[in-house]
Amino acid sequence: MFLGTGSSVGKSILTAAICRIFYKEGYKVAPFKSQNMSLNSFVTQDGGEMGRAQVVQAEASGLEPSVEMNPILLKPTTDVGSQVILMGKVYKNLKATDYYLNKDYLKTVVMEAYNSMLSKYDLLMIEGAGGCAEINLRDKDIVNMGLAEMIDSDAILIGDIDRGGVFASIYGSIMLMSPEDRKRVKGFIINKFRGDVELLKPGIEMLEEKIGIPCLGVIPYMELNIDDEDSVTERFDGKEGAGINVGVIKLPHISNFTDFTPLELEEDVNIKYISSKGQLDDLDLIIIPGSKNTIDDMKFIFDKGIDKAIYKKYKSGTNIIGICGGYQILGKEIIDEYSVESSLNRINGLGLLNTKTIMAKEKSTIQVKGNFINEFELLKDFKGIDVSGYEIHMGKTEIIEDDVPAIKLEKGNFDGTISKCGRILGTYLHGIFENDDFRKAILDSIRNKKGLNISEDIIDYKELKEKEYDKLADGVLNHIDLRKLKEILEL
Structure with missing residues (x-):
């Protein structure tokens, strides 16, 4: 022992x-x-x-x-x-x-x-x-x-x-x-x-x-x-001098920040953990991570004024990805009538996706595989790309108008949402960046936009581990x- x-x-x-x-x-x-x-x-x-x-x-x-x-x-x-x-x-x-x-x-x-x-x-x-x-x-x-x-x-x-x-x-x-x-x-x-x-x-x-x-x-x-055990980690310090700046909103109840380990292994990628509205200016991609208390973390985003900074970056053309709780936060409304996670029963989301989430009493925990059926701007011309991951969530999210599902799963159901404008992606798939082709496609799109070097090599994440x-x-x-x-x- x-x-x-x-x-x-x-x-x-x-x-x-x-x-x-x-x-x-x-x-x-x-x-x-x-x-x-x-x-x-x-x-x-x-x-x-x-x-x-x-x-x-x-x-x-x-x-x-x-x-x-x-x-x-x-x-x-x-x-x-x-x-x-x-x-x-x-x-x-x-x-x-x-x-x-x-x-x-x-x-x-x-x-x-x-x-x-x-x-x-x-x-x-x-x-x-x-x-x-x-x-x-x-x-x-x-x-x-x-x-x-x-x-x-x-x-x-x-x-x-x-x-x-x-x-x-x-x-x-x-x-x-x-x-x-x-x-x-x-x-x-x-x-x-x-x-x-x-x-x-x-x-x-x-x-x-x-x-x-x-x-x-x-x-x-x-x-x-x-992967680190918990949030007492040096990864929140960031990596200076990289070509691509990815901002992860550091929610008070952030969960599964190990989702971003594969991104941190890319030499030209700097992961910045964002806790105030003044830290978003130089970001190429914003990620809203998982949360163990989505409603309270949504309130944190509003209270800190981070929502306004996110809207500003969105209007300037920055792409945004939400994973699990982050996916729920991107929608129009989060409802928790059974107080599954929070004492608050509802809250408005960011409204960047036309979705609504209702917290359920039963938790969904499952490994899944599927492929993209609609194009996200960072995955342009990559329709059909295969991804796998795992879901851990209490809520169920539904598209209420206009936006389209992102991924068709093996069992025939769907995961995630892509905004009508193509610049916002929400998904329940933890571990999605461990998919080498998916990760490279997103980063290469940013590299191309910024005039950075694009290598033909793909990091094999499993082999690297x-x-x-x-x-x-x-x-x-x-x-x-x-x-x-x-x-x-x-x-």
């Missing part, structure tokens, strides 16, 4: 790295995280919803993602409440206090998933959540030391030196544990190190002496093109005590 001194110390990425290392050594290895809190989710082949971090870890393990790898997913809807996904399906919307009242049932769900995984694989690499020494929650814990106790697992503690105070955070985490929990921690890893490791060694030796636990490695800071997983594994392998790790695993 890989535990962290806090959130965003690199648990997810290091777990993926260890999965990849053992996968390449020929083991049947799989990831497991009993409870994940994230608005970045994925839909499996059988329609189950799970956290993106475990998807990355599954891919690194050479596996098809399964909801058993992440039996509980919490998707925050407010500061104190979340939609609870159990084994891939919506369970309830619960406040934190009510969630813990369901602990006994949740433990049963976790243990059933864990035992099923244990029966299928040689090794399970288990990721904790947040900080492992939350002493106020220890008696309720089913994801950190509480889970370690439930399944009798050893643990490795990860600290992030890049944020500072790594020795104190490791020491403090260990000292706040009970003696029984402390015995389970067999080693610690210092992550995201920059500089001369020789200068760090005296501190490591003193820390080992104080806590009686060995250091298993000092992992260097690595630049990786791998495999190379990144290998790069990650190699980088970690060179700085970790694999022999000691195998001893802990009794290999």
